[in-house]
Amino acid sequence: MENPCIICVAITGSLPRKADNSAVPITIAEQVESTHAAFEAGATIAHCHVRNEDETPSSDPEKFAALKEGLEKHCPGMIVQLSTGGRSGAGQTRGGMLPLRPDMASLSVGSNNFPTRVYENPPDLVDWLAGEMRSHGVKPEIEAFDLSHILKAKEMWDKGQIVDRPYVQFVMGVKNAMPADREVFNYYIQTVHRLFGADAPWCAAGIGPNQIVLNDWAVSSGGHARTGLEDNVRLDKTRLAPSNATLVQRVVALCEKYERPVATWRQARAILGLKPVSA
Ligand SMILES: [Zn+2]
Numbered sequence: 471m472e473n474p475c476i477i478c479v480a481i482t483g484s485l486p487r488k489a490d491n492s493a494v495p496i497t498i499a500e501q502v503e504s505t506h507a508a509f510e511a512g513a514t515i516a517h518c519h520v521r522n523e524d525e526t527p528s529s530d531p532e533k534f535a536a537l538k539e540g541l542e543k544h545c546p547g548m549i550v551q552l553s554t555g556g557r558s559g560a561g562q563t564r565g566g567m568l569p570l571r572p573d574m575a576s577l578s579v580g581s582n583n584f585p586t587r588v589y590e591n592p593p594d595l596v597d598w599l600a601g602e603m604r605s606h607g608v609k610p611e612i613e614a615f616d617l618s619h620i621l622k623a624k625e626m627w628d629k630g631q632i633v634d635r636p637y638v639q640f641v642m643g644v645k646n647a648m649p650a651d652r653e654v655f656n657y658y659i660q661t662v663h664r665l666f667g668a669d670a671p672w673c674a675a676g677i678g679p680n681q682i683v684l685n686d687w688a689v690s691s692g693g694h695a696r697t698g699l700e701d702n703v704r705l706d707k708t709r710l711a712p713s714n715a716t717l718v719q720r721v722v723a724l725c726e727k728y729e730r731p732v733a734t735w736r737q738a739r740a741i742l743g744l745k746p747v748s749a
Pocket residue numbers: 480483484517518519553555700
């Protein structure tokens with residue numbers, strides 16, 4: 471049976487700077503333009519962070535509102551996913567944009583190490599973010615940096631803290647967190663299927679040179695794939711990625727290789743149980 475692949479593009483993130491790769495979109499106008507090209511290339515989810523003028527990360531709801539408006543205007547149908555990740559703010563400021571009611575938001579449900587610090591997701595904040603998503607009708611994407619995060623999502627679903635069947639993203643290759651390990655990856659898939667059903671959709675992201683590795687594993691295993699300059703600014707050891715769209719094209723090529731259609735935005739919304747168009 472046909473299983474279209476949803477391509478998510480993580481356009482900016484909170485870490486890469488123009489000095490790392492000048493293609494990293496920083497201003498809202500750059501972000502809308504970069505996302506539009508990625509949308510035309512086949513991406514149907516835009517995973518978004520916002521930045522200050524000096525490129526430092528921001529969690530300003532006004533910036534998120536401007537970006538969301540720009541994307542809805544220029545990329546109609548595309549799924550807008552706003553980040554509540556911990557690099558962009560502290561405590562409840564991380565969820566200050568949820569009243570904007572984006573289609574989706576990322577949700578980390580546990581703590582782990584990052585390259586130079588602890589990625590703190592204390593239980594009371596996780597509960598609060600999930601509650602905000604529930605009350606504003608925002609679908610969470612569970613960021614699984616560790617196996618325990620998948621099981622935590624199951625617990626939250628059972629308790630009604632997460633309304634829909636959890637949509638989990640496996641994140642691998644963050645230094646000091648879970649490496650890109652194929653056996654663990656396979657066990658993640660097995661765990662998602664055991665806890666959420668054999669037909670439960672899932673996605674995967676790899677950091678740096680692991681991006682293309684995880685793209686390959688996800689597309690060939692029936693999952694959905696995330697790419698973009700947030701996770702990786704290079705094509706290979708010697709070449710920078712010219713754009714987010716170029717990274718999307720690499721995933722499209724994998725879909726061709728493994729004979730999977732690239733999901734249209736309508737298909738992506740149907741797979742994820744989202745409303746057909748943004749309200
Ligand atoms: Zn992010």
